Amino acid sequence: MEFSSKLLENAVYEVSQLPGIGKRTALRLVLHLLKQPKEQTTRLAGALVSLKDQIKFCKNCHNISDVALCEICANPKRDETIVCVVEDIRDVMAIENTNQFKGHYHVLGGKISPMEGIGPHDLTVGSLINKVKEGQIKELIFALSSTMEGDTTNFYIYKQLEGLPVKTSTIARGIAVGDELEYADEVTLGRSILNRVPFENSFKT
Amino acid sequence: MEFSSKLLENAVYEVSQLPGIGKRTALRLVLHLLKQPKEQTTRLAGALVSLKDQIKFCKNCHNISDVALCEICANPKRDETIVCVVEDIRDVMAIENTNQFKGHYHVLGGKISPMEGIGPHDLTVGSLINKVKEGQIKELIFALSSTMEGDTTNFYIYKQLEGLPVKTSTIARGIAVGDELEYADEVTLGRSILNRVPFENSFKT
Structure with a gap:
């Protein structure tokens, strides 16, 4: 792409550094901003910079927070005594939306991924193990996505917990509510049969 | 979406104001920035603000430029004497990439669209007509996309030019090079037959 303006080229380049945004999309976004009132750009830039400058991570669960101890941990x-282990704040938001969980969270900040060079020490695994060693936690619920990386992370933490007096569980895998059996993949269907629940439990929402 | 942080909520809101970016994508982009070094956010914010602050539009063709007269007009x-009328800088870049056009451009800044409340006075139509009246321009090539709005804009400008000594043309519509006839839409195929070119011209690239 040949630009007639260095300023434009620079703005497009910076926007295209965001994940999933190519040069063409970046150009479209930047040209949109150029047509809008100046305040919109100022607010966008300000919001990003002050987020990056002032954001805190909860000292207990490592979730994104405006204060030292997040709302959930402070409640x-x-x-x-029940801690749900998740990858990032999106998972916390998703589980909070269900209104089914009243325990605490522990945000790992990612998954172990040798391909991307992310090891256990890039995550908050150590802090989780320390919390368990302090002895307050009775149960850990693993709620990482069931991918290769998620399973590796689950297993790594599970091994670290050996000998510690804590119950561990993972969220149930199965056919989504409303989904048709015939379109389910075999692994999911297989697991949903293996981990079947007593019929009377299936009414509980 | 319930956020645990006002700063995060604000950043996500501002990013989701961009066209084609919903709340979920905005959250993904913002969380990505949070994981990157602080400089990336600073550079992104700075590039957008300085673009908006310092950008100029060429006084002749209204294209985006860092200087008062753009590179093309200054060359x-x-x-x-030949001016290609386009919607925005993306069209200028696309035509420049072909290396087939050595004239000037006139950037309208949009298309007439009653649905979006864009009339001729929101575009640079007046400045185009004035340039034609000055008498230097021999030919105008209309290169707007062939949509309802593009055709309306072409026709509006065409009517304004009545009585002025200027040739007008539009870029050729037809089957794209490399495309199969059977997948072409009828209107395009029809036009490509009506506007057929002498066989010996079809070798020229």
Whole structure:
């Protein structure tokens, strides 16, 4: 792409560094901003910079937070003995939306991925193990996505916990509510048969 | 979406104001920035703000430029008597990439679209007509996309030019080079037959 303006080229380049945004999309976004009032660009740039400058991570669960201890960890009504281990804040938001979980979270900040050069020490695994060693936690629920990396991470943490007095579980895998059996993949269907639940439990939402 | 952080919520909101970017994509982009070095966010924000602050539009063709007269208009080797009328800088870049056009451009800044509330006075039509009236321009090539809005804009400008000594043309519509006839739409195929070119011309690239 040949640009008639260095300023434009630079802005397009920086936007195209975002994941999933190519040069053409970046150009479209930047040209859109050029047509909008100046305040919109100022607000966008300001919001990003102040997020990066002022964001905190909860000292307990490592979730993104505006304060040192996040709302969930600071809430005395929540059960700190059950901790759900998740990858990032999106998973926390998704589980919170279900209103089914009243324990605490532990945000790992990613998954172990040798391909991307992410090892256990890039994640908050150590802090999780320390919390378990302190002895307050009774159960850990692993809620990582069931990919190669997710399973590796689950297994790594599981091995680290050996000998510690904590119950571990993973969220159930199965056919999504509303899905047709015939379109389900074999692994999921197989697991949903192996991990079948008593019929009377299936009414609980 | 419920956020645990106002800073995050604000950043996601501002990013989701961009066209084609929903809340989920915005969250993904913002979380990506959070994982990157701080400099990346600073550079992105800086590039957008300085683009908006310092960008100029060429006083002749209204293309985006870092200087008062853009490179194309300032180039004495280019033919100022032939002017290609386009919608925005993306079209200029696309035509420049072909190396087939050595004239000047006129960037309208959009198309007439009553649905979006864009009339002729929101575009640079007046400046184009004035340039034609000055008498230097011998030919106008309309290169707007052939949509309802593009055709309306072409026709509006065409009517404004009545009585002025200028030749007008539009870029040829037809089957794309390399495309199969059977997949072409009828209107395009019809036009490509009506506007057929002498066989010996078809070798020229």
